Amino acid sequence: MSLSARLLGSLAPWRAAPAWHIALSGGLDSTVLLHLLAGLAQREALPPLCAIHIHHGLQAAADAWPAHCRELCAALSVPLHIEHVQVAPGASLERAARDARYGAFATALGVDEVLLTAQHRDDQAETLLFRLLRGAGVQGLSAMPAQRVLGAGQLVRPLLNCSRAELQAYATAHRLRWVDDPSNTDERFSRNYLRRQVLPALLSRWPQAGANMARSAAYLSEAGQLLDELAQQDLAGAEVAAELAWLPVPSLALPALRGLGEARQRNALRYWLRPFTTMPDSGHWAGWQALREAAADASPVWRLAEGELRRGDERLWWLSGDWLRTPPRLAQPVCAEQIVQLPGNGHVQIRGALPAGNWQLAYRQGGEQMLLAGRGRRDLKRVLNERRLPTFVRDRLPLLLLDGQVMALANLSGLHGPADGRWQLHWQPPTSDQGLS
Known part of the structure; x- marks a missing residue:
């Protein structure tokens, strides 16, 4: 079956999409994809096509690539949109550029x-090998999915069943021109080392290694889907609503997880x-x-990369964003119906008519x-x-004071x-999300 026919078959589920955008770097692979789709559009009823070129500005050679993409399109x-992005500095330039691009x-x-x-x-085989060397689990070893959600739409990789040699042969047969990224020869980057040194050695000994690894990635993807389905079933009993419905923090009921084996908990x-x-x-x-086994009156914390997991009232609570920062001390005069913004802690409002007096938030x-x-009088702690208010809420719960005496506890x-x-x-x-806090 020709490349064109295989591409059309893999794109069948998205024939009714409002538009198809082609990620065009100007290199061999994306140039072949653009040429194939432009040819199909001449004889098939396809969604409107357009190309997107992302200019990272990371190397001098890349400055010529937008002009090449304009000429090609x-x-x-095929209409072309060129987007200039800023790549955030960090330990991994590859990851930062990828994040900016996507x-x-x-x-x-659009929707x-x-x-x-x-x-x-071949990219799939490379990704599998790269993640295997990093000790990835089933999800990581499933490598690149053929499709996933991206923004309001979908990311689709329709050439995962095609080899680089097939794309090269197509480009040669159609006399296509493309650009070569000089950074692809820099073997200080792990992926380049795998692509230029390790994979050729494997293929010289096992010619079907690339296809076999890609097939293994597909099997692992299926296994990952099954593990996700098992997780959904196991979480069904844990995702019961918390009594504190006003607390916008993701949480799970711990007893439902305790009834599972260690592997299923993880x-x-x-x-x-x-x-x-x-x-x-x-x-x-x-x-x-440690979090799971801590004493009932403890306040254990499990710190992760983007936040932390807390335990309270036999629930697990995910905290991130403003919840990880102590709000500044509060001593704010207040009156009825006034909305008061609390730095790093959402906002409060008194609904109704307050009697005269020296009212203050704290x-x-x-x-x-x-x-x-x-x-009678009771200690606030008791x-x-x-x-059963979780400890992470207590020191940021707004209090309403009259002449220094606690008159109300919010919510x-x-x-x-x-x-x-x-x-x-x-x-x-505040929410437990850095982007929404």
């Missing part, structure tokens, strides 16, 4: 639109934590065991007491214990205002 009558792609995609990239079977937590943080390595999972400092109907039913409901203290806490 003009010859094929961030620009995500922004460019249900598709980004087509030109990774092929699998469920990996699945649940995946949207929040990169996964810990195998040695770091001792932090989970946080707990220790030693406070509160007058409770029929119970009151919060009775309400806690029966304690957030007088019994007659004349006024209530409402708090909108």
Whole structure:
């Protein structure tokens, strides 16, 4: 079957998409993908095509690539959009450039639109080998998915069943011109070393190694999907709503996880934590065991790359963003219906009519007491214990004071205002997401 026919078959599920965007670097692989699609568009009813070139500005040679892409797209009558990005400095230039590139792609995609990239079977084998050497688990060893969500649309890799040799033969037969990235020869980069030294040696001994590794990645992808389905089943009993419905922090009921074996606990937590943080390595999972086994009155913390997992009231709570920073001390005069922004801690509002007096917002400092109907004065610490408020919330829970005396605790039913409901203290806490806090 020809490359063109195989490409059309792999793209069948997305024929009704509003648009197809082609990630065009100007190199061999993306040039072949563009040429194939432009040819198919002449005889098939395809979604509108356009190309996107990302200019990273990381090397002098790249300055000539946008002009090359313009000439190529003009010859094929495919619109081209060129996006300039800034690459954030960091330990891995490759990763930073990739993050900038895919961030620009995500922004460019409209709802249900598709980004087509030109990774092929040899790239898949390279990715599998690279991740194997880094000690990846099943999810990592499934390598590059054929499709995934990107922004408001989908990222699709329609050439994963094609070899680089096939793309090279197609380019030669059609006399295509492409650019060569000088950085691809720099063997200080691990992927380049694998591509130029390790894979050729493997292929000289086992000619089918590339195809076999790509097939293994597909098997591992299926295994990963099955593990995800198992995690969803195991999490069903743990994702019951917390009593504190006003607390916008992801959480799980711990007893449901305790009933699972160790491996299934880790699998469920990996699945649940995946949207929040990169996964810990195998040695770091001792932090989970310590969190799980800590005494009931302890406040254990498991610190991960992008946040931390806390335990409280037999629940696991994921904290990130503002929740990891102590808000500045609060001593804020307040009046009724006023919305007060709390630095690093959301905002509060008093709903209803406050009596005259010296009203003030504050946080707990220790030693406070509160007058409770029929119970007299009670230490605030004991009151919060009775309400089973997680410890990470207590020092940022807004208090309403009158002449220095605690009159209300935000959001806690029966304690957030007088019994007659004349006024209530409402708090909108920060989210547990850095982008939304």
